Amino acid sequence: MKRRFITLGRIIRTGMVNFVRGLWLALAAVAIMVITLTIILFSVIVNATFGHTVDQIANQVNVSVFLKDNVSDTQAKNFATSIRGQADVKRVDYLDKQQAQIAFINQNGGNQTLQSAVVETGNPIPATIHVFPRDLNDIVNINKFLSQSKYKSLQTSGSPSYNGDRKKAIDNITHATNILRRAGVAAVILFAFISVLIIFNTIQMAIFNRRDEIQIERLLGASTTFIRGPFVVESIIYGILSAIVSVLLINALFVTASSSLQATSFGLLDIAYSQKFFEAHYWILLAAQLGLGILIGTASSVIATRRYLKFKTPKK
Amino acid sequence: MILLDRVTKTYNKNLGPALDRVSLHVEPKEFVVVIGQSGAGKSTLLKLLTREERPSSGKIIIGGIDYDKLRDRDIPILRRKIGVVFQDFKLLPNRTVFENVAFALEIVGASKREIESTVPKVLDIVNLKGKEKRMPMELSGGERQRVAIARAIVRQPKILIADEPTGNLDPKHAWDVIRVLEKINKFGTTVLLTTHNQDIVNKLKRRVVTIEHGRVASDRANASYKI
Numbered sequence: 001m002k003r004r005f006i007t008l009g010r011i012i013r014t015g016m017v018n019f020v021r022g023l024w025l026a027l028a029a030v031a032i033m034v035i036t037l038t039i040i041l042f043s044v045i046v047n048a049t050f051g052h053t054v055d056q057i058a059n060q061v062n063v064s065v066f067l068k069d070n071v072s073d074t075q076a077k078n079f080a081t082s083i084r085g086q087a088d089v090k091r092v093d094y095l096d097k098q099q100a101q102i103a104f105i106n107q108n109g110g111n112q113t114l115q116s117a118v119v120e121t122g123n124p125i126p127a128t129i130h131v132f133p134r135d136l137n138d139i140v141n142i143n144k145f146l147s148q149s150k151y152k153s154l155q156t157s158g159s160p161s162y163n164g165d166r167k168k169a170i171d172n173i174t175h176a177t178n179i180l181r182r183a184g185v186a187a188v189i190l191f192a193f194i195s196v197l198i199i200f201n202t203i204q205m206a207i208f209n210r211r212d213e214i215q216i217e218r219l220l221g222a223s224t225t226f227i228r229g230p231f232v233v234e235s236i237i238y239g240i241l242s243a244i245v246s247v248l249l250i251n252a253l254f255v256t257a258s259s260s261l262q263a264t265s266f267g268l269l270d271i272a273y274s275q276k277f278f279e280a281h282y283w284i285l286l287a288a289q290l291g292l293g294i295l296i297g298t299a300s301s302v303i304a305t306r307r308y309l310k311f312k313t314p315k316k
Numbered sequence: 317m318i319l320l321d322r323v324t325k326t327y328n329k330n331l332g333p334a335l336d337r338v339s340l341h342v343e344p345k346e347f348v349v350v351i352g353q354s355g356a357g358k359s360t361l362l363k364l365l366t367r368e369e370r371p372s373s374g375k376i377i378i379g380g381i382d383y384d385k386l387r388d389r390d391i392p393i394l395r396r397k398i399g400v401v402f403q404d405f406k407l408l409p410n411r412t413v414f415e416n417v418a419f420a421l422e423i424v425g426a427s428k429r430e431i432e433s434t435v436p437k438v439l440d441i442v443n444l445k446g447k448e449k450r451m452p453m454e455l456s457g458g459e460r461q462r463v464a465i466a467r468a469i470v471r472q473p474k475i476l477i478a479d480e481p482t483g484n485l486d487p488k489h490a491w492d493v494i495r496v497l498e499k500i501n502k503f504g505t506t507v508l509l510t511t512h513n514q515d516i517v518n519k520l521k522r523r524v525v526t527i528e529h530g531r532v533a534s535d536r537a538n539a540s541y542k543i
Contacts, residue, residue, distance in 0.1 A: 003425035010422055021410050216406045219366065220467070221395030222423040311367075311388050 007226060015233025025206055026238065032202045033242035033297075036195035037289055038249050043191040044285070045250070047184040049274045054177045058136050061170055065129040065146055066159040069097070079154055080129050086145055088138035093130040100125045126156055136174035196296055203235050203300035207308075214308040228305045235301035239293030247286045254278060317475060317506045318342035318365065323374030325360050334360040336530040337374065342508065344474070347501045349517055350510040351541060352527035358510045361527065362479050365508070366400055367391050379474055396424055399468030399505070403480040405460045407452040407467075413439070414448040417466045424471065434470060442466045442496050458489030465493065469500050476500060478509045482516060490516065517541040 019026050065083075067076050073096060080094040095103055101123045108114050118125065131146070133139050143162040145151075162170060207214075210231075217227045254275045278285065318340065325335040335357045342348050352358050363369040364376060367383065376383040381394055407416050417438060418431045426434075439445055442462040452460055461481055468476055478497060482490035494516055501507045511517060517524060517540060524539035525532060534542075 006427060007422075007425055018410065213408055213410070216408060217419070217423075218392075219368070219395065219400065219402075219406065220420055220423065221392045221397075222419075223392050226423055311391055 008229075011226065011229030012233050015230035015237065018230055019234050019237050022206075025209065026234070029202045029206050030238050030241050030245070033199050033238055033293065034245045034249070036198050037242050037246040037293060040188070040192050040195050040292070041246055041250055041285060041289060043188045045274050045278055047188050048277045049270055050184050051181060052273050052277070053270055054180050057173065058177050059132070061133070061136060061139075061173055063131045063133070063139060063142055063146065063170075064159070064161040065131060066126040066156040066161070067128070067154055068156055069126065071127065071154050075154065076127055076129070079151060083129060083131055083142075083146070086142065088134055088141050089131055090134040091132040093132075095128045095130070097123055097125065097127045100128045103128075131160075136170070136177055139170060139174065192292075199296045200300040200303070203238070203297065204304040207231055207301065207304040211308045214305060218309060218311075224309055227309060228302065231301045231305050232298055235297030236294050239295075239297035240290060243286070243289035243293035247282075247289055250278065251282075317344040317346070317379060318508065319375070319377040320361075320364075321375040323364065323371045323376060325357075325364060325369060326372045333372070333530050335364070335371075338527070338530070338532055340525060340532065340535075342506060344506055345501070345504050347498070347507045347520075347522045348509070348525060349520060349522050350508065350525045350527060351512070351517060352510075352533075354512075356527045357530040358527055359479065360530075362400075362477055362508075362510060365477055366398060367394060392423075396471065397473055397475070399471065399473035399476040401461070401464050401468045401476070401478040401481045403483045405452070405464045407460055407463055409452055411451075412448065413444060413450050413452070413455070413463050416452065416463055417470050420467045420470050435466075438466045438470045441469075441499065443492070456489075457484045458486070458492060461485060461489070461493055462496065465496050465500075469505070472503075473505060475506045475508070478507065480510055480512065482511060482513050487515070494520070514541040 065079075067079075071079075076094060076096070080092050083089055084092045101118060104118060104125050105115050131142055133142055139162060143160055146155075146160040214227055319342075320338055320340040322337045322339055323335055324333050324337055326333040338357070338361065350358050350361065360369065364371055365378060367386065371383075378394070379397055381397075386394060408419060411419065414435055417435045421431045421434065436445070436448070439448060442465050444459060444462055444466065447455065447459065452463065455463065461484070465478075465481065468478075476497070481493050481497070485493065490513060497507055497509060498520075521538045521540075523535070523537045524541070526534045526542070
């Protein structure tokens with residue numbers, strides 16, 4: 001047991017000494033890892049911001065249920081309660097005739113003729129229930145629920161509003177948000193995959209430069225762990241340093257260039273949200289970057305050393 | 317101590333065997349010199365002994381270890397029992413003289429105290445006292461070879477294999493190295509030395525095994541250089 005501790009201590013120490021002695025090569029490897037980890041972090045933040053923007057659009061989509069004038073307030077409220085009980089429904093807003101009229105007038109604040117027409121005709125706006133789905137893809141289910149004959153009898157002829165042009169618009173938004181969300185996740189995975197390949201190759205190159213060393217140690221009778229260990233330790237140091245620097249880089253970017261970023265956000269990305277997301281998840285992102293850096297470093301060095309550790313003795 | 321029984325090694329069937337049914341028996345504490353022209357099979361013989369290569373046929377037993385029964389994961393344990401001096405030194409370039417020698421002890425899990433007391437003594441034997449902190453790049457060829465010898469003997473192996481250790485050295489340094497090997501042999505280590513150096517073979521007057529075209533052409537005691 002004592003020997004194992006001695007060996008472990010030596011492996012860690014040798015890894016650190018090798019890092020310092022081969023500082024230039026180590027710095028080059030760290031620089032590449034910083035760039036790639038920063039790209040991953042950046043893509044995660046952009047994806048989160050993009051997702052937030054898409055959510056904001058999706059949140060505004062709802063199905064409106066227009067109630068007949070003869071439906072009592074109690075009936076309407078019971079109906080609203082049963083809609084609220086559906087798993088697919090996020091929120092239900094019930095507006096009686098008067099509230100619906102006020103909402104209509106507010107929505108059409110600029111159109112005086114329309115406003116006066118509504119008042120003069122004795123409020124033709126029906127009591128309305130706005131149903132907000134948890135997910136845009138749930139709208140079809142919600143529509144099916146609302147269209148049951150027992151509920152349909154409470155509604156006006158054009159209700160629920162998921163039909164005609166409005167259905168088309170909602171379907172288009174749903175389709176677009178689905179694609180955008182998937183594209184965001186795909187982009188993060190793609191960047192992460194490319195980054196992993198780049199980091200793997202960088203570490204492999206660093207180890208390739210020292211393959212003779214591995215072979216010498218092998219000839220002297222060093223065990224696989226004893227030879228591989230320092231390389232793994234060195235790669236873990238690369239991973240830790242790169243993760244910290246990448247998070248600091250993004251932090252510095254937000255601190256120093258936040259206003260200029262706002263100006264160049266192409267109107268698509270909510271930079272303020274990006275910053276908020278980054279600050280709110282600072283420690284999680286740092287931990288994830290550290291985990292990723294350490295994991296890729298370890299895996300790369302284990303794989304890269306394997307080929308030089310093999311015994312060159314083909315079976316008889 | 318070393319037993320080879322009809323060992324054959326073929327790398328490429330079209331080129332014929334590099335070693336052809338070689339049998340050799342080396343007693344404990346013996347000093348054996350293996351000579352032969354380039355390409356005769358000396359290096360292959362040593363690579364088989366250190367298990368860098370596996371024989372195509374035949375049996376090898378070293379220090380009681382039967383190579384047929386040796387699993388890959390036990391090869392490091394075997395190599396720790398044999399001291400090897402390579403012609404091209406094979407020193408670890410980013411470690412100091414002290415660290416290179418200490419490495420042989422580190423891999424067997426020796427304590428810091430053990431290393432700090434043993435390594436200076438061995439460096440003293442090979443006349444490298446005071447050069448502990450030098451890097452291999454800062455040493456002459458002879459000094460590097462002596463570091464390699466120090467590393468090979470620091471674990472006090474029962475067998476020392478030296479592959480042309482004087483190949484890259486001038487006569488004075490070559491003799492320094494041979495004297496160290498004789499000294500180690502006197503302490504009880506079996507030494508197997510391959511060399512091209514006629515003068516060394518003639519003056520050593522030890523058992524000489526000549527290899528020609530992959531076969532043992534002669535095996536003579538107190539012999540001189542003759543190919």
